[in-house]
Amino acid sequence: MTLHKADVLIIGGGSIGLNCAYYLLKSGRKATVVDSNEVAQGSSAGNAGHIVPSHIIPLAVPGIVPTALKWMLDPKNSPFGMKVSLDPKYISWLLQFVMACNESNVQRAIPPLNSLGQLSAKNFAQLIAEEKFDCHYQEKGLLFLYKTEDAFAGGKHEADLMRKHGIPVDVLDKPALHDREPAARDEVLGGVHFTGDSHLNPALFLKLLADRVRSMGAEIFENTPVTGFDVADGNIRAVKTGAGDFEADQIVLAAGAWTPAVAHDLRLNIPVQSARGYSLTMSATKVMPRHALLLGERRVAVSPMGDVLRFTGRLELSNVDTTVNAKHIAGIERAVREYIHVDEKLDIRETWAGLRPTTPDGMPIIGRSPRYRNLIVATGHAMLGLSLGPGTGQVVTELVNDRETTFDLSPLRVERF
Template structure:
């Protein structure tokens, strides 16, 4: 049996970041990863670091918009599993119940502080460890072709300004100075100057290599099958490769966290959500900063000699089979 100070279940962004800071504090760390560390959705996302995102996803109007989008599934930026599973239905009910202005106002300040700390830690790790992951602090620009969408974004930006988020609003006369790559039919944009972006795959590769070099014991292709506990505390983590003992356990398995936690009789209200990304060689007219095509809710990320287009949010389904319609849509954007 292997024993460590802290055992971390999951080798994604959260698990590796926990390992990094715990190793710096002198702890002996073991990481168990069901597949490969630094892979999966953690490496394939848009790579946006957005402390400006202080409005929770559960906000007024979200449920109505989601229902409208679902009427056109081949073009909708949102999708969800249809299921009568009680756990899933309970989560949906809790989410819908949280879509209120009261909930937004209650969570704005905590989300702002969490976003600030997260952005600062990204910047600090990359600078101190000299990671080469195309990290860029050039801000985050939302651009619009539709007047109604632009005005809604303006209203949201003005709300964020009241809470100290650095944001500039540009109309058609200025937007092309900020982003020359924007098409002529773009009528305006909202620019969050305090945001950043990076290549998430490179960041996680560098971070994974660093925690190994710092002494972390990493076990890939090692799924958790159960726990040994006593007196209300986990004493060991069971896998097909054997048992791993630790003083403390961190559960950082992403969407699989509720499944792993079942044998501990823990009900964690997390549902899986996935998106689609397409990565291609850099184009001639690359954007200056990370973009959101606001009318279509598609992200565009310049990643050095690559460009990544990301879109769609599908909730509630662990099925990894992609929807070919959305791959085709992203190819059109690329």
């Protein structure tokens, strides 16, 4: 049997794993990445590409449960769905989620989400400029569009809250909104523009990042699923894969929605449920939106990426496969047509489904394992795994190197559940 020796072994080569590899290599460490498939794919390639330091409110907020149940009464258009299952881990996750839908959880989540979001946004700008990545990176903000007075009022309320936390935001009445985004249909009556946000083509960015970490000396093992672990005396002695065993000084577990399955033998409590979403990518339309958009009432994202346009949406809890459901792709397209001008016939190039790794309190899990001294967990980034990648890469590197972290990671620690 082959035995590989590694300095830092990263399990999972999606947005989180590749960013960890990049910042580790920059700090002088050696990085090895193992992935069960190809790297730079996972759930990270087909997403909306929004880099959103403005997203400081977790998924678990007061009122979200009744709203989600109301959405489900209209299955054709609902942005939310959930699997019915008696799996005890799923039921426990749902209960923890419901318990976390309160104001004190929101207040607990804002500081780490804000710090990680700001750090990541700064790192994205620096990394893309330094490495000269051509990935359609645009610092034009994220523009929410609203069609109803009620939803616009909610948007303005959120804008006030964000402003208090230092997030730059413009509230736009109808004329100002149409002036800023000519692709909006007349039915759109207002908008909220988070001007510090940005967007890019995630597949291009991650492909360039994977190439860069290879050229910096990372060893990447693709089609190499982790199948188990050898543990002794509070350490992981070896990580078992189809390509042999890996011994490493430190191990970073960044397997996204698959993390609980990968970590099964380690008997760690990592309450991550997958939340499937979809995207459709088409050739540029005649009227391309100027900005990355979020369609307020319908929760659909729109991303112009150079010569392509992408729509993404839907959150289906506990669906673990990446089958594309044509009915929901059609629902996403229908929603977009309500808000912006798009060609009557779209030249769709790709439809895609990905799994968001979702925690019950809406915060990622980043920290050293309480059970194994040489294991760091970095997962649970839910709808923000692209956005929070470079910040996560930096703080994981600080943990590996036993340095003080850029901000307090204790709210994100593994043992909080």
